[in-house]
Amino acid sequence: MAKLAAEFETSAFTLEQCPRWNRVEVAIAGRSNVGKSSLLNALTGAKGLARTSGTPGRTQSLNFFVAGADLAIVDLPGFGYARVPEKIAREIAAMMTDYLSARENLAALIVLVDSRRGPEKEETRLAATARARGVEVIFAATKCDKLKRSERSAALAKFRALETAPILCSATSAEGIDELRRRIVRIGQQARRPNPGFAPYPTHSR
Numbered sequence: 001m002a003k004l005a006a007e008f009e010t011s012a013f014t015l016e017q018c019p020r021w022n023r024v025e026v027a028i029a030g031r032s033n034v035g036k037s038s039l040l041n042a043l044t045g046a047k048g049l050a051r052t053s054g055t056p057g058r059t060q061s062l063n064f065f066v067a068g069a070d071l072a073i074v075d076l077p078g079f080g081y082a083r084v085p086e087k088i089a090r091e092i093a094a095m096m097t098d099y100l101s102a103r104e105n106l107a108a109l110i111v112l113v114d115s116r117r118g119p120e121k122e123e124t125r126l127a128a129t130a131r132a133r134g135v136e137v138i139f140a141a142t143k144c145d146k147l148k149r150s151e152r153s154a155a156l157a158k159f160r161a162l163e164t165a166p167i168l169c170s171a172t173s174a175e176g177i178d179e180l181r182r183r184i185v186r187i188g189q190q191a192r193r194p195n196p197g198f199a200p201y202p203t204h205s206r
């Protein structure tokens with residue numbers, strides 16, 4: 001399957017700064033080092049496109065990538081960074097909750113979880129926030145190339161508490177990448193569009 005053509009559009013630190021468009025959004029979240037940048041690059045094929053982990057300023061924002069006329073991919077800030085001060089971490093968490101619970105365009109959330117680690121409370125909380133308003137949640141278990149064949153079922157067992165089985169993915173071996181890309185494209189085609197010309201937030205008069 002052809003790679004998704006995606007192009008960086010803008011960053012936002014608040015809901016008000018999010019683009020006003022009628023694209024359906026698929027958001028991607030995961031703790032730092034889970035392999036989010038590598039996965040985004042594998043999905044979109046644009047090397048360095050989503051190298052958000054290394055770009056100062058972009059690690060703490062919502063980053064919007066346009067993928068065609070109807071779809072956008074939103075790279076959510078990584079969480080669990082040891083070096084981020086607690087106050088900042090709390091602000092980022094609040095912004096993510098705002099986005100997940102109120103952003104009209106959001107159709108699906110992909111939660112990345114390290115295959116060997118399994119989901120922890122942050123991941124299940126994000127998923128619950130999205131599901132609470134009917135947003136589809138997809139779990140992707142990253143770096144599955146690191147699992148030996150004999151370790152796969154034990155790794156999958158860590159995900160059993162979730163409502164859906166994860167897609168095993170690897171940016172290195174490309175396992176699961178096509179499937180994940182297909183799911184994203186299908187959501188872009190099938191999700192209910194936000195109203196054209198919809199102004200989700202009040203425009204403040206000065």
Ligand code: GDP
Pocket residue numbers: 030031032033034035036037038039053078142143144145146169170171172173
């Ligand atoms: P991010 O912090 O979530 O954006 O993670 P990165 O994509 O920067 O990856 C973190 C580390 O994991 C890097 O050293 C990557 O080379 C490694 N990594 C990412 N994806 C994979 C994968 O699919 N397989 C393996 N074995 N390593 C990976």
